[in-house]
Every structure is written in structure tokens, then in C-alpha cells.
Amino acid sequence: QKEVEQNSGPLSVPEGAIASLNCTYSDRGSQSFFWYRQYSGKSPELIMSIYSNGDKEDGRFTAQLNKASQYVSLLIRDSQPSDSATYLCAVANAGGTSYGKLTFGQGTILTVHP
Amino acid sequence: GAVVSQHPSRVICKSGTSVKIECRSLDFQATTMFWYRQFPKKSLMLMATSNEGSKATYEQGVEKDKFLINHASLTLSTLTVTSAHPEDSSFYICSARRQANQPQHFGDGTRLSIL
Numbered sequence: 134q135k136e137v138e139q140n141s142g143p144l145s146v147p148e149g150a151i152a153s154l155n156c157t158y159s160d161r162g163s164q165s166f167f168w169y170r171q172y173s174g175k176s177p178e179l180i181m182s183i184y185s186n187g188d189k190e191d192g193r194f195t196a197q198l199n200k201a202s203q204y205v206s207l208l209i210r211d212s213q214p215s216d217s218a219t220y221l222c223a224v225a226n227a228g229g230t231s232y233g234k235l236t237f238g239q240g241t242i243l244t245v246h247p
Numbered sequence: 248g249a250v251v252s253q254h255p256s257r258v259i260c261k262s263g264t265s266v267k268i269e270c271r272s273l274d275f276q277a278t279t280m281f282w283y284r285q286f287p288k289k290s291l292m293l294m295a296t297s298n299e300g301s302k303a304t305y306e307q308g309v310e311k312d313k314f315l316i317n318h319a320s321l322t323l324s325t326l327t328v329t330s331a332h333p334e335d336s337s338f339y340i341c342s343a344r345r346q347a348n349q350p351q352h353f354g355d356g357t358r359l360s361i362l
Contacts, residue, residue: 165348176253176340176356177291184348221290225348233279233347237290 137224139238146245152209154241156222159203165225166198168207170218171240177221181207212245219243250274251343253354261362262333268326268357270341276321277343281351282314285338297324331361 136159146152154168165184169177181196183189183205189196195208205224209216222238250273258266270280279298283291295305295316303316313335315327324343328335338358342351 165350167350169353176353179350179352182350223351233344234281234293234296235351239290 137222137236137238139220139222139241141239141241143242143244146212146243148212148214148245148247150212150245152212152216152243152245154207154209154220154222154243156205156207156238157203158205158222158224158236160224160226160236161200161203163200163224163226166196166205167223167225167235168194168196168205169221169223170216171221172218180220209243212243214245214247217243217245249343249345249350249352251277251341251352251354253341253357255357256355257358257360259360259362260331263330264361266328266331266359268328268339268341268359270324270326270343270354272322272343272352275343275345277324278321278346279344280318280324281342281344282316282324282326283340283342285340285356291340294326328359331359333361335359336361 138157167182168180171177183196183198193210197206219240221240223235226234252271254269282294294309295303297303297316297318299318305311318324340356341354344351
């Protein structure tokens with residue numbers, strides 16, 4: 134059973150702070166990792182994709198991947214109230230009949246308060 | 248950016264009705280499309296994987312005769328919920344991707360309410 138684990142939160146940070154979201158996965162052969170943001174009642178929106186170890190930055194977002202530790206994280210700098218949403222970690226399955234399918238974590242609810 | 252259009256956004260209908268949902272990739276050719284269902288405060292549950300020109304692959308526990316999927320072209324997949332009942336009420340979301348290991352891009356979802 135391939136699993137993706139996230140702390141469901143809620144994670145509450147003040148406006149302007151750094152929000153840190155974490156995710157672990159069980160399939161050591163996984164190659165592709167994604168962070169999606171989902172506002173209440175809406176569909177997921179791709180925030181970041183990361184494929185190799187290290188950091189990847191895009192604006193206020195930084196994704197970090199450590200395959201040895203089977204860990205991926207998302208940092209949001211200068212958090213804004215509009216960042217308040219559920220953040221879904223998704224891992225693409227490595228092979229077999231499930232190749233390329235995404236396994237989602239349960240999501241972390243982030244609240245940024247003014 | 249990659250745009251996926253899903254239609255309709257909301258359906259309310261009587262029990263026993265069949266409902267068809269369309270998913271289109273507007274600016275790229277999607278070799279694979281996916282259909283998900285999401286219940287309130289739960290994560291996405293994959294229902295089936297749809298490859299253009301071939302039969303859909305359904306996840307365990309999803310009735311293929313209940314949820315008919317057609318992927319007639321590289322830009323269009325449809326999900327038909329046949330003889331819908333109140334327990335089929337949910338948020339149905341499609342996604343599309345260009346190639347394996349590429350990100351999936353999601354449509355806006357269809358909120359289905361069966362009375």
C-alpha cells in the first residue's frame with residue numbers, strides 16, 4: 134500500500150511569517166512530487182513540482198525534496214491570508230500498473246491570520 | 248499554462264437520472280485523463296484512469312457499469328454516472344496530463360446532487 138502522510142493541521146501562522154508544510158511517502162521508487170493548493174469547494178491547483186533532491190524555488194514558494202529520507206516539504210514565505218487553504222502533497226507512483234498515478238496525502242489545512 | 252475545462256460545474260437532478268460530465272484539455276494534448284471523487288473534508292479518491300483510444304482502468308471498488316468513461320480524443324474525456332442515486336452525490340473532478348510523471352492539471356470540478 135503506497136502511502137503519503139501529511140499533518141492534517143490546522144496550521145496557523147501570522148501574516149508575513151513562513152509556513153512550513155511537510156509530507157512523507159512510503160514508495161522509495163517515487164520520482165515525481167507535487168504540491169497542490171485547494172480552496173474550500175474548489176478543485177486542486179498545482180503550486181509546485183519537484184523531481185530531484187534539493188530545493189526548488191518559485192516566487193514565495195520553495196519545495197524541498199530528500200529522497201533518502203522520503204520527505205518532501207513546501208515553504209511559503211511572507212504568508213498572506215489568501216494563502217489560507219488546504220495543501221495537498223501528491224506523489225506519482227513509480228511503476229507497474231499504477232505508473233504515473235498520483236497518491237495524495239490527506240492535506241494540511243493552513244490558516245494565515247492577519 | 249495548462250488549462251482543463253470541466254462542464255457542467257453543478258448538477259441537481261432526480262434519482263435514476265444519468266448524468267454526463269465533460270473534461271477538456273484546452274491548450275495541450277492529454278494522453279491520460281483521470282477522474283476523481285471527493286467527499287466533504289476528505290482527500291481526492293481516484294476513480295479511474297482514462298487513456299485516449301482505450302478502455303478506462305477503474306480503481307478497486309468503482310463500478311465500471313455505473314461510471315462510464317469515454318476518452319474519444321486527446322482533448323476530451325467524459326464520465327457518465329448512470330442511474331444516479333443520492334449516494335452518488337459528490338464532487339467529481341477530472342485531471343489531465345501530457346505525459347507520465349508530468350503534473351496533473353485539474354478541471355474546476357462538478358458538484359453533483361441527486362435528490
